[in-house]
Amino acid sequence: MAEPLASGQYCGVTLSSRHLDGLALTETRYAPGSRLAPHAHRNAYFCLVRQGTYDETFGSRTRRCGPSTLAFHPAGEQHSEEMGDSPVLSFNVEADAAWLERLGVSGRCFETAAGFQGGEAEHIAARLYREFRESDVPSRLAVEGLALQTIAAASRLSATRADARRPAWFPRVLEILHERPADNISLAFLAAEANVHPVYLARAFRKYQHASIGEYQRRLRVQLARGYMSDPALSLEAIADRSGFADQSHLTRCFRRLMGVTPLDYRKQWLSRFPSY
Numbered sequence: 001m002a003e004p005l006a007s008g009q010y011c012g013v014t015l016s017s018r019h020l021d022g023l024a025l026t027e028t029r030y031a032p033g034s035r036l037a038p039h040a041h042r043n044a045y046f047c048l049v050r051q052g053t054y055d056e057t058f059g060s061r062t063r064r065c066g067p068s069t070l071a072f073h074p075a076g077e078q079h080s081e082e083m084g085d086s087p088v089l090s091f092n093v094e095a096d097a098a099w100l101e102r103l104g105v106s107g108r109c110f111e112t113a114a115g116f117q118g119g120e121a122e123h124i125a126a127r128l129y130r131e132f133r134e135s136d137v138p139s140r141l142a143v144e145g146l147a148l149q150t151i152a153a154a155s156r157l158s159a160t161r162a163d164a165r166r167p168a169w170f171p172r173v174l175e176i177l178h179e180r181p182a183d184n185i186s187l188a189f190l191a192a193e194a195n196v197h198p199v200y201l202a203r204a205f206r207k208y209q210h211a212s213i214g215e216y217q218r219r220l221r222v223q224l225a226r227g228y229m230s231d232p233a234l235s236l237e238a239i240a241d242r243s244g245f246a247d248q249s250h251l252t253r254c255f256r257r258l259m260g261v262t263p264l265d266y267r268k269q270w271l272s273r274f275p276s277y
Helices: 097-102 119-132 140-163 170-179 187-194 198-209 213-228 236-242 248-259 263-272
Strands: 013-020 023-030 035-039 044-051 054-058 061-065 069-073 079-083 088-095 114-117
Touching: 013 140, 023 119, 023 140, 044 119, 044 140, 061 069, 069 119, 069 140, 088 119, 088 140, 097 248, 114 119, 119 140, 140 263, 170 187, 170 198, 170 213, 187 198, 198 213, 213 236, 213 248, 236 248, 236 263, 248 263
Parallel strands: none
Antiparallel strands: 013 023, 023 088, 035 079, 044 069, 044 088, 054 061, 054 079, 069 114
C-alpha cells in the first residue's frame, strides 16, 4: 500500500485550501466517471459533499455519498471511490492528532468510518464551509469552534448505538458532572449516586467516555471558562473561581493545554470579533 496522503493532500483537483494550526481545510473537485484507487490519509478528516454523487468502498463496506452527505474517515483508513455522471465537489476538514488531543476530542467519530445524511452535523459543517469561503482569512476561533461543533453533533449520533451498551447508571453520572462542573465532586459521591464501587465506576467511565473523570471534569471547566470570557467585566481571577479552578494559574495551565492559547490571548481574539465591547 502506498504512503498515506499528507495533510491537505487529496486525489482530486484542489480548488482552495486553508491551514490553521492542526486543521487543514480543502475544497476539491473530481471529474465525472473518475475512479480513485485505494488510498489512505495520514490524518483523520471529515468530508462534506456539496455536489455530485459517488460510491465509496472502505473495508468490506460500500456507501453512496451525495449532496449533504457528511463522511468521517479515521487516520490511515483505506478507501476508494467511483464518481457518478456529474462533477463532485467536496469540502474536507482534516485534523491532526495533536489538534484532537489539544481540544480534548475523544475521537469516537474518527475511530471507525461513519456517515450522516443531512441533520445537525451536516448543517454545522455547511456553516463551516461558508466561513471557509469568506474572502478574508477565517478566524481560528470561528473555524475551530464550528469544527468542534460538527464533531460533537456527529458524536451524539454515533453514540446512540453505544449508549445501549453503557451501564444504566452512566447517564446519571454524566448529568451530575455537567450540572455541577465547577463543584469539587468526589469519586465516592458519584459512586454512591450510581450505587456502584468507586473502582468500577472509574474504570467504566474511562472505557465508555475515553477519559478519566478528572480529565472530563477539567474539559467541562475549560468550556465553562470559555463562556465567561465574553463578559469583559469579569477578571480572569473571577473566571477561574467561577469555573472551579484553584486559581488563575491553574486556569491558565489547563486552558493552554486544551486550547493551545492562554486565557488572555483567547479573550483578546474573542473580544476583537465584537468591537462594540
